[in-house]
Amino acid sequence: MSNALELQPERPLSTETQAVPLVQMTPVQMAYQLISSGADFASVKEMMALSKELAADQARRAFDEAVASAKAGIPTIAKNAKGHNNKAYANFAAYAEALKDVLAQHGLSYRFRTEQTDRITVTCVLSHKGGHSEENSLSGPADTSGSKNAIQAIGSTLTYLQRYTLVQALGLAASDDDDGRASELEGPITAEQATQLREKIDAVGADIQRFCNRWDIEALPDLPASKFRDVMVSLERFGQQQKQGA
DSSP states (O other), rough: OSSSOOOOOOOOOOTTSSSGGGGSSSSHHHHHHHHHTTTOOHHHHHHHHHHHHHHHHHHHHHHHHHHHHHHHOOOOOOOEOTTTTTOOOHHHHHHHHHHHHHHHHTEEEEEEEESSSSSSSEEEEEEEEESEEEEEEEEEEEOOOOOOHHHHHHHHHHHHHHHHHHHHHHHEEEEETTTTOOOOOOOOOHHHHHHHHHHHHHHHTHHHHHHHHHHHHHGGGGGGGGHHHHHHHHHHHHHHHHHHHH
16 A cells, blocks of 8 residues: 555536636626625625626627627618608518518517607617617607598507617618619608797698698608708798788
8 A cells, every 4th residue: 555645636616616707697696706705795796786887788799799780681671652642661561571580680679668748759679689778769749641530640650750760770771772772761850850840830831731742751750850951941931922922
């Protein structure tokens, strides 16, 4: 029997004691490991807060990467419907159909939250499976153009706002170009601008239906933001002409 000291092979750490990055731990696991190491309560709180910040940053980065990858694979959204002025546009169903597969492929999903007071507000919540989400909100009055009843007016505005908040969230484009290339979809005026526009139209005695036809839009909230100033100037001139002709 040998008196030599026999060195035992080093045992690997168990899965419970192996070092694990803090961002991969649950808060309970992290707190247990820190307390077992002799950390005080203040240090535990500080490290848990840091872990949450790191996890949130990772989730945000994963969200940004998923959105960028999804946008690269989103096809041109075909204009599949016509408004009351015979203007072609892509309705919400066209967006939903074109997006469902590519968003799912990159772990993205969206939902809408709606509020109604004197105005209708729709919030699009775009979420990633990693836990990060971002919101876009738009508000507007009920779309009373045409011969819509009260319920139809609310439903029309909801559809518009859902479409536009989704457009803002993903940077989508609708196009009827022959070569199939997507053109940049210009953002609409804000809710406040839409209110100013409606008030101006009423003040100068213009007809909303004719106004929409003149600017090739379905309803007032559809007016591109870049045209707002020109439109207000045009309405001001129209009002002056009406006064001179009276």
